[in-house]
Amino acid sequence: MSHHLRRAVAATGLAAILVTTGCTSAVSRQDDAGGGPSRGGTLHIVQGADVQPATLMSQNNPNFSLDRLVFNFLIQYDHKTLAPQPELATSWQVSPDGKSYTFTLRRGVTFHDGRALTAADVIADLKIIQRPEVASQVKGIAKQIATMTARGDDQVVITFKTALSNVFDLFLMMPIIDPATADQLFTGKKFNGTGPFVVQKYTPGQGFQLARNPKYWQKDRPYLDGVDISVVRDSQSMLSSLKSGQSQLALDLAPLDASTVKNDPAYQLVESDAHDSVSYVGYNVTVPLLSDKKVRQAISYAIDRDRILSQVLGGLGTTTSLPWAPSSPAYDESKRTFYRYDVAKATSMLRQAGATGKSVNVYYDSGFGPNNGLAEIIQFDLAAAGLKPQLQPLQASDFLSRLRSGGFDGMFLTGHGFGQLNPATLLGGAFPFNFAKNASSFDNPQYQTLAQKVWFAGGKPDPAALGEVNDFLLDQQFVSDLVTGSHTFAISSRLKGLSWTMLDYLDLDDAYLSQ
Amino acid sequence: MVRYVLRRLPSAVIVLFLASIAIFLLLRLSSGDPASVLAGPDAGADTVAAIRAGLGLDRPLPVQYLIWLRGILTGDLGDSYILHAPIAQLIGDSLVNTLELATGAILLAIAGGSVLGYLMATVRSRTVQNLLGAVTALGVAVPTYVTGVLLVLVFAVTYRVLPSGGVGPGLSDFQIGVQYLLMPAIALSLPTGATIARFLAASMRQTLDQDFIQAGVAKGLRHRRLMAAHVVPNALPPVTTVLGIQIGQLLGGAIIVETIFAWPGVGQLLLQAVTGRDYLLTQDLLLIAVAVFVVVQIVTDVVDAAIDPRIRLERA
Numbered sequence: 001m002s003h004h005l006r007r008a009v010a011a012t013g014l015a016a017i018l019v020t021t022g023c024t025s026a027v028s029r030q031d032d033a034g035g036g037p038s039r040g041g042t043l044h045i046v047q048g049a050d051v052q053p054a055t056l057m058s059q060n061n062p063n064f065s066l067d068r069l070v071f072n073f074l075i076q077y078d079h080k081t082l083a084p085q086p087e088l089a090t091s092w093q094v095s096p097d098g099k100s101y102t103f104t105l106r107r108g109v110t111f112h113d114g115r116a117l118t119a120a121d122v123i124a125d126l127k128i129i130q131r132p133e134v135a136s137q138v139k140g141i142a143k144q145i146a147t148m149t150a151r152g153d154d155q156v157v158i159t160f161k162t163a164l165s166n167v168f169d170l171f172l173m174m175p176i177i178d179p180a181t182a183d184q185l186f187t188g189k190k191f192n193g194t195g196p197f198v199v200q201k202y203t204p205g206q207g208f209q210l211a212r213n214p215k216y217w218q219k220d221r222p223y224l225d226g227v228d229i230s231v232v233r234d235s236q237s238m239l240s241s242l243k244s245g246q247s248q249l250a251l252d253l254a255p256l257d258a259s260t261v262k263n264d265p266a267y268q269l270v271e272s273d274a275h276d277s278v279s280y281v282g283y284n285v286t287v288p289l290l291s292d293k294k295v296r297q298a299i300s301y302a303i304d305r306d307r308i309l310s311q312v313l314g315g316l317g318t319t320t321s322l323p324w325a326p327s328s329p330a331y332d333e334s335k336r337t338f339y340r341y342d343v344a345k346a347t348s349m350l351r352q353a354g355a356t357g358k359s360v361n362v363y364y365d366s367g368f369g370p371n372n373g374l375a376e377i378i379q380f381d382l383a384a385a386g387l388k389p390q391l392q393p394l395q396a397s398d399f400l401s402r403l404r405s406g407g408f409d410g411m412f413l414t415g416h417g418f419g420q421l422n423p424a425t426l427l428g429g430a431f432p433f434n435f436a437k438n439a440s441s442f443d444n445p446q447y448q449t450l451a452q453k454v455w456f457a458g459g460k461p462d463p464a465a466l467g468e469v470n471d472f473l474l475d476q477q478f479v480s481d482l483v484t485g486s487h488t489f490a491i492s493s494r495l496k497g498l499s500w501t502m503l504d505y506l507d508l509d510d511a512y513l514s515q
Numbered sequence: 516m517v518r519y520v521l522r523r524l525p526s527a528v529i530v531l532f533l534a535s536i537a538i539f540l541l542l543r544l545s546s547g548d549p550a551s552v553l554a555g556p557d558a559g560a561d562t563v564a565a566i567r568a569g570l571g572l573d574r575p576l577p578v579q580y581l582i583w584l585r586g587i588l589t590g591d592l593g594d595s596y597i598l599h600a601p602i603a604q605l606i607g608d609s610l611v612n613t614l615e616l617a618t619g620a621i622l623l624a625i626a627g628g629s630v631l632g633y634l635m636a637t638v639r640s641r642t643v644q645n646l647l648g649a650v651t652a653l654g655v656a657v658p659t660y661v662t663g664v665l666l667v668l669v670f671a672v673t674y675r676v677l678p679s680g681g682v683g684p685g686l687s688d689f690q691i692g693v694q695y696l697l698m699p700a701i702a703l704s705l706p707t708g709a710t711i712a713r714f715l716a717a718s719m720r721q722t723l724d725q726d727f728i729q730a731g732v733a734k735g736l737r738h739r740r741l742m743a744a745h746v747v748p749n750a751l752p753p754v755t756t757v758l759g760i761q762i763g764q765l766l767g768g769a770i771i772v773e774t775i776f777a778w779p780g781v782g783q784l785l786l787q788a789v790t791g792r793d794y795l796l797t798q799d800l801l802l803i804a805v806a807v808f809v810v811v812q813i814v815t816d817v818v819d820a821a822i823d824p825r826i827r828l829e830r831a
Contacts, residue, residue, distance in 0.1 A: 046777075050787075053599065054566075055555035133565035135558040187599040204598035204605065205787055206779050230681060232777040236664065237680050241777075244671035244679040367790060397547030397792040404551060404563060431557040 041513040042226040043495065044247040045506075046238045050205050050231045053188040057129050058136040059173060059417060059503050064487065065229050065251060068505035069210060070112075071175035071193035072217075074103055074122070075168060077502040079273050082327060082422070084168045088117065088176055088194065098163030098458025099146075103171075105154045109217045111178050112191075112198045119150035124179030126158070129170075134186075137418065137429035141170040163458030166422035173503060196222040196509050207231050223497070223512035235369060239490070242267065248492040248513065251506075254369045258488050259314030266493050271316060271486040272504050275325035276417040279308070279374060280481045281362075282432055282440045284408050289360060294353045296477035299411070300339040302346035302385035303378055309483050312373035317485035322470055323433065325420035325484060327502070330466040338474050346385040356386040361410030363402065366393030374482075375413055404431070406441040419484065420502060423461055423469065427451040432479050442478035519820060520813065527809045534805040535587075538798050539580050547792045548572060549596040570596055572794075583798060592799045597791040602799050605784060612682055613769060613780035619700035620765055624708035625758070631708070632715025632754075636723065637742070647712075654709025659768050663702040663775040670698060680777035699776040703768055707761040714757045718750035725749070 049062040056063055056071075074089040084092070089103040109117040128134055129142045136142070144164060149157045160167065176194060177185055184190035191199040194217065197210035207230040212222055230247070232238045235254035239261070241247045253261075261267040281299070283290040290296060305319035321338040324331040350356050362378060364371045375391050382389040392410075394402070402408055416433075418426040428451065432439050435451035450472055453465045473479070487504045497510040550567040567573050571582070586593050592602035635647045671679035683695030722728060723746060731741050770782030781800070788796040 050598070052553070052555070052597075054553045058555050058557065060555045131565075132561055133569050135553075135555045135562050135566075137557045139559075139562075189599070203608075203779075204595070204600040205784065230777065232680060233783070234774050234777075237667070237775055237777055240664075240667045240672055240679040241681075244667070244675055246671070246679050246681070395547065395790055397549070397552050397790065398545070399547075400551040400556065401547040404554075404558070404560060407546075429557060431559075434557075434559075437559065 038512050038514075039223045040225050042228055043224050043249060043508065043511065043513060044241075045227060045229045045249045045251065046232045046241045046247045047229060047251040048231070048233055048235060048238065051188075051208065051229070053191075054186045055135050056175060056177070056185065057134050057173075058138075061252065061487070064504050065506050066191075066208065067175060067503075068195065068501055068507050069197045069227060070191050070195040070199060071177060072109075072195050073173075073175060073501075074105075074171040077168075077172055077421075079327065079502055082329075082502070084172075089171070095159075099161075100157060100159045101167060102151075102155060102157045105156070106217060107154065109194050110215055111194055112213060113178070114215070115178070116153070117176065117194055118153040119156040120153075121176065121179055122156045123148045123150060125174060125177055125182075128177070128179060128182050129174055136173065138166075138170045138173045138425065140428050141166060141425075142174075162456055164424070165454060165457040165459070165461050166424040166428075169421050169425045172421070172501075197224075197227055200226075205231065218509055221509045223510070224508060227508065242490055242492065245492070248495045249498070250490040252487055253490050255312065255314040255316050255485070255488075258316060258490055261490050268491050268493060269316075270489040270491060270498065272488070272500055273486070274327070274420045274500075274502050274504050275317075275484050275486050276420040276504065277317075277415055277485040277487055278320065278323055278417070278419055278481055279313075279370075279413075279415050279483045279485065280323075280432065280479050281378065282408075282412050282414070282479050283477070284406060284410060284412075284441055285478050286406075286441045287409055289355055289358050290410070292353050292355070293476055294349055295355045296480065297339075297475075298346045298349035298353065298355070298385065299382065299387075300477050300480040301342045301349065302381045302387075303339075303480070303482060304341040304381055305339075305482050306341065308374055308377050312370050312377065313483055313485055316488065317483045320481050320484045322473060323416065323419040323426060323430075323479070323481050324423070327420045328423060329461050329463070330423040330470060332467070332470055335470055335474060339480070343381070343384050350386050357388065359388040359390060361390050361392050361408070362413060363392045363394055363399065363408045363410065364413040365396045365399040367396045371413060378413065403439050406439065412439070416479075423466055424451075424455040424457075427469070428455050438478070440478040442476070444476070447472060447476070520817060523813050523816065527813060530809055531802070531806060535584065535798075535802055536580070538801045538805075539576075539583065542792070542794055542797055543576060543579075545792075549792045549794060552597060552791050583795065587799075587802070593795045595788070595793050595796045597787075597793045598796070602796050605796065606781070606800065606803065609779055609781045609784040611685075612778060613766075613773070613782065615685065615696065616699055616703065616769060616772070616778055616780060617762075617766060619696045620703035620707065620769075621762060623700055624704040624711060624761070624765075627704065628708040628711025629715060631712035632719065633747075635712060635716035636719035636750075651709040651712045654705045655713070657705070658771075659702050659706065660771050660775060662705050663699070663772055666698045666702055667775070680775070682778055699772050699778050702775070703765060703772045706768070707758075707765050710761055711754060711758060714754045715750060718753050719746055722746050722750045 045065055047065055051066050052060055052062050072088045074087060075084040076087050078085055088106050088109060090106050091104045093102045105117060105119060111117065126142055126145060126148060129136050129139060141164060144160045145158055146161045147159045151157060178192035181190045181192045188202055188204060196213050196216045198213050199208060200211045201209040210227040212225050232241060235257045238250045238253055239257045242250045258269055262269045283296050285291050309315060309317055309319055320336050322335055362375060364375050366372055379389045379391055403412060416430050418430040426433050427435055435448045450469050454461050454469060489498060491498060494513050496512055496514055499507040499510060501507055550563050550570060550572060553566050554563045571579065594600065595602055595605060598605060631647060631651060635644065638644060667679050670677040677698055678695050681695060683692045685692045728745060731745055769780060770786065773780045773782045785800050788800060
């Protein structure tokens with residue numbers, strides 16, 4: 001190598017090193033921005049999908065970060081008892097007949113634009129949630145409202161047509177938005193809430209920059225100066241972002257990625273105690289093969305839930321046969337393991353039903369990583385029991401469309417939530433179980449009667465009625481629940497004071513970054 | 516020449532028109548629609564129907580097509596159904612990011628490939644030759660998603676000297692922006708750089724064996740002048756041809772690199788548009804891609820005709 005060439009190579013290498021390490025570092029700049037032990041700093045969050053402003057009135061996973069940071073709710077739930085706790089409503093009274101709810105609003109609460117929150121805003125928000133084009137799992141509850149009256153600026157009286165068991169779920173899930181700018185909110189143009197952070201910048205497809213709300217109603221909160229939410233579509237890249245120190249919180253890493261931070265002291269994997277991420281297989285019960293409940297039961301016995309939990313979900317969760325989380329009044333530990341893996345029993349049941357050797361399509365959203373592993377295990381298990389499963393991977397939008405229209409000519413594999421709230425909300429609001437119309441096209445008068453008994457009950461749900469529902473779900477198996485998981489927060493050890501609501505919405509009122 | 520271009524225009528317009536129909540129909544024939552995505556997972560059929568009506572998707576297909584066409588012809592690409600932002604702005608922003616990434620990668624590939632190729636052709640040590648050959652073979656063979664992940668693990672996770680992803684402040688803060696660009700650009704440039712190195716080395720070796728080079732050596736030309744004035748210029752034409760092809764492949768590979776490094780470029784935007792069934796955004800992006808291809812074809816034909824009079828005469 002000539003002298004000149006050697007000099008050129010050395011100069012190039014030196015320049016590269018100077019660029020990467022010698023100058024101001026993009027990484028250290030972010031670390032510096034981490035702030036002091038209790039106040040200040042910017043929290044960097046990564047999540048796999050962009051926020052969907054159009055669905056902010058419903059529970060939708062991509063919105064978990066933004067919902068409680070920019071907005072507040074009338075109430076929150078105690079995570080163990082589901083007892084309502086004050087947020088924007090400081091107190092409430094329920095009429096003796098269980099039809100009327102009077103909420104007293106917190107004084108001194110203002111929207112980010114400075115306007116004071118009034119009872120009229122709450123009424124206007126309830127009218128928005130009733131609009132046909134506004135999606136919400138609790139729309140059914142809102143539609144049962146007979147009258148709404150404002151008593152001055154601080155009190156609102158809401159009267160329902162009949163007593164319902166899950167009214168508080170409506171107020172847990174409905175963010176208090178500025179009704180005047182609702183249409184701009186749903187198109188991502190303006191975010192005017194009362195929450196601890198104000199939207200500074202929204203770049204569609206890329207993320208949010210939030211700044212501390214200096215007029216937040218909770219004194220001296222939040223501690224953080226700001227929050228940056230970035231969309232990083234690949235779970236591995238989210239993990240890298242966390243491990244490189246570029247972010248301090250990764251929302252819902254793929255289960256196997258999440259399990260890798262479990263044993264690292266520099267990080268913490270926080271599993272939400274809402275336990276509302278349930279993997280299930282559903283069946284189109286109008287398909288001849290699957291119209292026989294014995295076949296559906298056999299399939300439920302054929303699936304090895306423990307293997308799914310350990311090999312696909314990284315051990316994060318518990319196997320289950322029913323949709324309820326431990327916080328639910330309908331949760332029954334003795335029935336949780338009703339369907340245990342028993343391939344001999346499944347084979348025998350399928351033979352008796354004349355289903356052995358029959359083909360069955362299994363549809364799933366292949367864009368959601370864990371589904372691919374889940375589908376392969378189910379394919380293996382069904383084949384072992386004597387069926388001929390055909391996997392049918394679909395893109396998310398295609399899957400959703402077909403799910404909603406009952407367009408699957410076989411089984412479908414996906415997930416549901418709402419097992420952590422009042423049972424009526426799952427039975428009337430979560431599409432797999434909706435007694436009026438569900439993803440399985442399961443139209444059954446007995447189910448409707450049972451679900452309505454839970455739905456139209458004032459006060460606490462009747463344990464006997466819930467027991468009947470559980471027995472019915474186990475017997476009919478139009479949905480076979482497999483594993484109850486949790487939404488996860490993978491956090492840097494620097495992040496302290498992280499909290500979340502019973503809907504898994506991030507609550508950063510008390511969060512701060514330690515040095 | 517102007518007459519020649521004008522004669523090509525009608526066929527270009529026909530191609531674009533047919534492409535617009537094909538793109539429109541293919542998207543509408545595939546199942547799933549943006550209303551389902553916007554409604555969220557548990558929405559009822561009435562909610563989806565109301566959203567569909569709000570987006571105008573309940574109108575007859577020919578009407579929807581004509582509305583889209585009118586928008587294109589009047590320069591209004593519309594708003595994204597899912598991202599709710601003007602499509603022109605979305606495409607503009609992502610195009611800037613992709614061009615930044617591609618330019619960085621191409622410059623690195625040319626610089627690195629040239630140095631390695633030069634060394635491979637001129638260094639006499641067999642060990643070094645074998646080493647450089649192995650390095651360039653690896654560069655060609657290892658896919659960008661592997662090199663990308665490895666780079667992140669080493670420089671972002673282990674040593675923490677570079678950010679693991681994101682686009683950074685861009686050119687507004689060059690010093691920081693270049694650190695965000697470095698790893699994705701390196702990952703994207705490796706196959707192209709390695710290919711340039713191998714072609715340059717082979718071409719230079721071939722040129723070095725030519726009689727006129729030997730004559731130059733015999734006449735006592737200094738090594739540096741011989742290489743700079745005779746060997747490299749004569750070895751370059753096949754390399755530039757390969758570079759042209761490689762740039763096309765590099766842009767294709769940008770989608771993977773953009774995903775690994777959360778780089779918000781055109782590839783990411785198209786992926787998001789297709790998976791979300793964001794009809795308008797997908798239609799606009801694909802039609803723009805076809806338009807670019809048509810323009811490139813016309814430019815290529817014009818350049819060919821300008822270089823070679825026989826082509827001009829043949830097409831006259």
